[in-house]
Amino acid sequence: MLEEKDAKTATRTVRKAVNEPVQEVTADICVVGAGMAGISAALEAARLGRKVVLIDGLPMLGGQVVNSIIGTFCGLFSDGPHFYQFTHGIADDILRDLAATGGLYYPEGRRDHKVPLYDETALSRWIEKAVQAAGITVILGGILRGVTSKERRITTLEIATRYGDVRIAANGFVDATGDAALTWQTGLPCRRLTGDVYGSHTAILDGIDVNNHPTRDELTARQREKAKEYGLVRTDGIVFVFPARGTSVLNMTHVQTPLEPLAASAKALEGKDQIDLVVDFLRKEFPLAYGKARIRAYGLPGVRQTRWIVGRQQLTTADVFAGTHFSDAIGRTAWPIELHDKSEGYIWQPFAENHVHYIPLGALTPPDIDNLVAAGRCIDADVDALSSVRVHGPCIATGMAAAHALDLAGTGSVHAIDIAVLQERLKDNLVRTD
Secondary structure (H helix, E strand, O other), X not given: OHHHHHHHOOOOOOOOOOOOOOXXXXXXXXXXXXXXXXXXXXXXXXXXXXXXXXXXXXXXXXXXXXXXXXXXXXXXXXXXXXXXXXXXXXXXXXXXXXXXXXXXXOHHHOOOOOOOEEOHHHHHHHHHHHHHHOOOEEEEOOEEEEEEEEOOEEEEXXXXXXXXXEEXXXXXXXXXXXXXXXXXXXXOOEEEOOOOOOEOOOEEEEOOOHHHOOOHHHHHHHHHHHHXXXXXXXXXXXXXXXXXXXXXXXEOOOEOOOOOHHHHHHHHHHHHHHHHXXXXXXXXXXXXXXXXXXXXXXXXXXXXXXXXXXXXXXXOHHHHHHOOOOOOEEEEEOOOEEEOOOOOOOEEEOOOXXXXXXXXXXXXXXXXXXXXXXXXXXXXXXXXXXXXXXXHHHHHHHHHHHHHHHHHHOOOOHHHOOHHHHHHHOHHXXXXXX
16 A cells, blocks of 8 residues: 555656647637626627637636625616616526525615625626536636737737646637737727726625614715724725625725736735725724624725727717617616726716617727627726726626627628627617516
């Protein structure tokens, strides 16, 4: 037995090869970014029978919706007396399956509430199982470091991982990175902010007494009164209470989100410092609800708007307010203008009842490339308009549209597809009101 054990635990000395081989992977569609938009695109493409590769820089799937612990599904539902769901596709599956297992909570017990809460662990497992069942090839911890393009087409991506490099060739590509990293690395023009839009660093607290929780108005009033005393940066934060779990999700911080490695790393630590100050405030100011509260988990740094593509068309604030119904519309929402452009607070500008605004395919497609479609928060819109379409519902819708546009384009151009056929495939996201 000892000899057998020694053989199994033997070691050898190794050294990295000078010209280490690069692993080659091929696909029909390659999706970069595994947040809500990227998961939607990947699953939709797989359902269309396409061979799909899905890449994310994190060591797990789900992007911000899971790892930044957002806690609420935003932009999925309409306002007004005629309440209905805007976006379908994987949204239907997620809402059904999480509700069946207790992973979904509707505030006040109302299933017509436009912002349901979700259990991030349940959603994470749903995403992982769905991706596995779809036969999608996944590369986690994959950092995009090079793009090769020729004659208006991306041909290959160079991905670095801690386990070695990977080269991916595909017919079509989806930029669901959130920061337009694929578009940027391709050398295409992008838009960047000249000012700040702040992200939120969130956390989950357990050990709270949900029966003694303050109202939102009480919480905000106390924040504004005591912010300086406790060193709080944001004075209008929100707490989402999940009674079945006895937990709350804190969305009470504001942190800059620079696109520079040293500054981004420093801000990631600053975000946790802000959370600690918020928890100290809650414990002392609301002891009945939070006196025994504990931080269960800190989310990863949350990002709202940093860099996005220059599309064939830009969605404007005027389009959003007018509810412009574009001839190439691919999705819709009624989420308010939600611009976090100052540290202490944000702009929240809801629309009239039954308002709907639409997203054009042109906002997803850079004009100088034929096989790239953006999805999620890096589509083309002005700053205010983007703040109303960067949430979950539109992210799912743009992911679906990206998959179908590339499927229809095949080895041709996404700029030459039949829009009527695309819209027929996406009709539930454009006209369904049940």
